Amino acid sequence: MELISPTDFAxxxxxxxxxxxxxxxxxxxxxxxxLFRRPLYVADMxxxxxxxxxxxxxxxxxxxxxxxxxxxxxxxxxxxxFGSLSLIGQLVAVxxxxxLGPIITGLMVSGRNASGMASELGSMVVTEQIDAMRAxxxxxxxxxxxPRVISTVFMLFFLTIISDACGLAxxxxxxxxxxxxxxxxxWSTAWxxxxxxxxxxxxxxxxxxxxxxxxxxxxxxxxxxxxTQGVGRATTQAVVASSILIIILDFFITRLVMTIFGYR
Amino acid sequence: xxxxxxxxESALKSSQDASSPAIVFEQVSIAFERKPVLDGISFHLAKGxxxxxxxxxGSGKSTILKLSLGLLKPDDGHIYVLGEDVTELSEEAxxxxxxxxxxxxxxxxxxxxxxxxxxxxxxxxxxxxxxxxEIERRVREALSFVELxxxxxxxxxxLSGGMRRRVAIARAIVTQPEIILYDSxxxxxxxxxxxxIIELVVKQRDVYKTSSLLxxxxxxxxxxxxxxxxxxxxxxxxxxxxGARGEVPMGFLILRDGKVIFxxxxxxxxxxxxxxxxxxxx
Ligand SMILES: Nc1ncnc2c1ncn2[C@@H]1O[C@H](COP(=O)(O)OP(=O)(O)OP(=O)(O)O)[C@@H](O)[C@H]1O
Ligand SMILES: [Mg+2]
Numbered sequence: 001m002e003l004i005s006p007t008d009f010a011x012x013x014x015x016x017x018x019x020x021x022x023x024x025x026x027x028x029x030x031x032x033x034x035l036f037r038r039p040l041y042v043a044d045m046x047x048x049x050x051x052x053x054x055x056x057x058x059x060x061x062x063x064x065x066x067x068x069x070x071x072x073x074x075x076x077x078x079x080x081x082f083g084s085l086s087l088i089g090q091l092v093a094v095x096x097x098x099x100l101g102p103i104i105t106g107l108m109v110s111g112r113n114a115s116g117m118a119s120e121l122g123s124m125v126v127t128e129q130i131d132a133m134r135a136x137x138x139x140x141x142x143x144x145x146x147p148r149v150i151s152t153v154f155m156l157f158f159l160t161i162i163s164d165a166c167g168l169a170x171x172x173x174x175x176x177x178x179x180x181x182x183x184x185x186x187w188s189t190a191w192x193x194x195x196x197x198x199x200x201x202x203x204x205x206x207x208x209x210x211x212x213x214x215x216x217x218x219x220x221x222x223x224x225x226x227x228t229q230g231v232g233r234a235t236t237q238a239v240v241a242s243s244i245l246i247i248i249l250d251f252f253i254t255r256l257v258m259t260i261f262g263y264r
Numbered sequence: 265x266x267x268x269x270x271x272x273e274s275a276l277k278s279s280q281d282a283s284s285p286a287i288v289f290e291q292v293s294i295a296f297e298r299k300p301v302l303d304g305i306s307f308h309l310a311k312g313x314x315x316x317x318x319x320x321x322g323s324g325k326s327t328i329l330k331l332s333l334g335l336l337k338p339d340d341g342h343i344y345v346l347g348e349d350v351t352e353l354s355e356e357a358x359x360x361x362x363x364x365x366x367x368x369x370x371x372x373x374x375x376x377x378x379x380x381x382x383x384x385x386x387x388x389x390x391x392x393x394x395x396x397x398e399i400e401r402r403v404r405e406a407l408s409f410v411e412l413x414x415x416x417x418x419x420x421x422x423l424s425g426g427m428r429r430r431v432a433i434a435r436a437i438v439t440q441p442e443i444i445l446y447d448s449x450x451x452x453x454x455x456x457x458x459x460x461i462i463e464l465v466v467k468q469r470d471v472y473k474t475s476s477l478l479x480x481x482x483x484x485x486x487x488x489x490x491x492x493x494x495x496x497x498x499x500x501x502x503x504x505x506x507g508a509r510g511e512v513p514m515g516f517l518i519l520r521d522g523k524v525i526f527x528x529x530x531x532x533x534x535x536x537x538x539x540x541x542x543x544x545x546x
Contacts, residue, residue, distance in 0.1 A: 039392060128371060131335050132369055134358075138386075
């Protein structure tokens with residue numbers, strides 16, 4: 001066995017990473033350009049949408065509701081000190097719609113579906129099913145990746161709206177039941193504070209997060225090597241990578257939208 | 265002596281096309297993690313010919329089949345399939361070429377979340393212009409070929425290894441491709457089932473004139489293929505009359521240490537003086 005010098009090792013390592021980023025970018029680009037090439041797998045898209053959307057609904061409703069409630073609890077605590085408890089609806093609304101709704105939904109769906117995609121495609125790789133599909137003349141990026149990307153983007157968009165609504169409801173429940181706020185006042189202040197910019201930020205995020213979840217999940221799945229252990233590794237990496245990317249991207253989108261629309 | 269059962273004209277016709285062979289390997293080399301597996305191998309597969317590939321485990325037989333489909337790219341050399349250089353084609357162009365080729369993977373590689381019917385019909389569905397009735401008819405036909413009609417609604421995990429292999433064969437032949445690549449189709453099967461498969465390969469060769477590469481560990485299977493022909497009237501495989509020579513287009517290819525050490529027909533194989541080959545065929 002030959003020994004590798006540290007510099008060679010570093011070069012190899014760097015080359016592998018650059019190669020991986022390049023492969024990922026190619027796959028991500030193809031998942032979109034495939035939309036303009038026949039055939040379009042509509043049935044697979046619907047099946048995936050059902051799997052991602054309907055399957056994630058309970059966890060999105062639950063997490064949204066409780067995050068909204070927690071947000072209201074924390075805000076109330078601070079606001080009470082300044083005697084401005086009536087602002088609670090506004091805080092929950094802005095916090096939920098621009099930040100917590102998208103990020104919680106993104107992370108939940110990432111944990112559930114990026115891992116699902118990575119393990120499903122990874123198992124197909126190690127059992128040669130991907131090769132078999134290619135051998136049968138079908139492009140796996142068309143048949144498997146594009147439907148997952150499209151349906152994740154589409155479903156995450158609506159799941160985020162549902163999560164926002166549940167968060168607002170959770171905040172409302174806390175405000176009225178625990179702090180005796182008027183339910184109608186809560187809703188009308190929450191509703192009025194939201195401007196186009198907030199809603200825009202809140203809806204751009206899930207589109208990009210959905211794209212990240214599906215492309216990262218599929219990328220790690222398709223590059224799985226080394227049997228069931230490799231599939232397990234790919235699954236973990238997919239969740240870690242997509243979660244980190246979501247959180248980092250979240251910061252930059254927020255910053256970008258602020259630059260475009262100006263601060264309040 | 266009785267006339268050769270496969271008319272000479274048709275044997276000639278298929279060899280006429282030899283100017284445009286089904287598969288050509290030209291000085292093909294490939295290494296995995298710096299370990300050379302194929303080292304400059306060259307061979308031809310004529311149209312209508314079936315060539316059996318032998319070699320010890322790990323000698324690169326499956327690799328040859330994957331290279332022919334463009335699933336792997338060689339480090340060096342050229343591979344022509346139906347006149348096209350698969351080493352130069354883009355993945356997009358390869359998908360069109362692959363539709364003319366059927367492949368039976370060594371481990372079957374059935375889609376485990378699809379039923380047997382959906383597996384066999386996969387290509388017909390993908391082509392998109394075949395009616396439901398036609399798909400059902402052709403799936404049944406392909407499955408009856410391998411005597412597995414009763415499994416249409418089962419999942420691959422519910423089948424035995426040998427049954428899976430036969431479903432994989434049905435999936436490969438359902439569109440009657442011009443070329444079929446069989447990777448160890450009889451591996452680990454009982455003699456009765458493997459005989460059914462040998463008969464199937466012979467039928468593909470003699471009736472449908474399919475060109476094929478066939479990886480096998482069992483020399484006996486390939487000898488059977490070389491000594492039998494498919495009688496259309498009787499609809500079964502029959503032995504060639506003794507002394508018949510070259511009536512069936514059956515070739516043999518032996519790999520050793522990344523090189524082709526034998527490429528010829530059954531008679532040349534029987535007369536080979538090479539010690540390794542003598543040991544191999546004994
Ligand atoms: N994807 C791969 N990555 C690394 N090495 C590989 C890969 N595929 C094949 N090899 C190596 O290439 C060599 C040839 O493999 P191949 O599968 O072609 O053998 P084979 O002749 O089909 O063997 P068997 O008779 O056991 O099926 C083996 O030594 C194997 O380790
Ligand atoms: Mg093999």
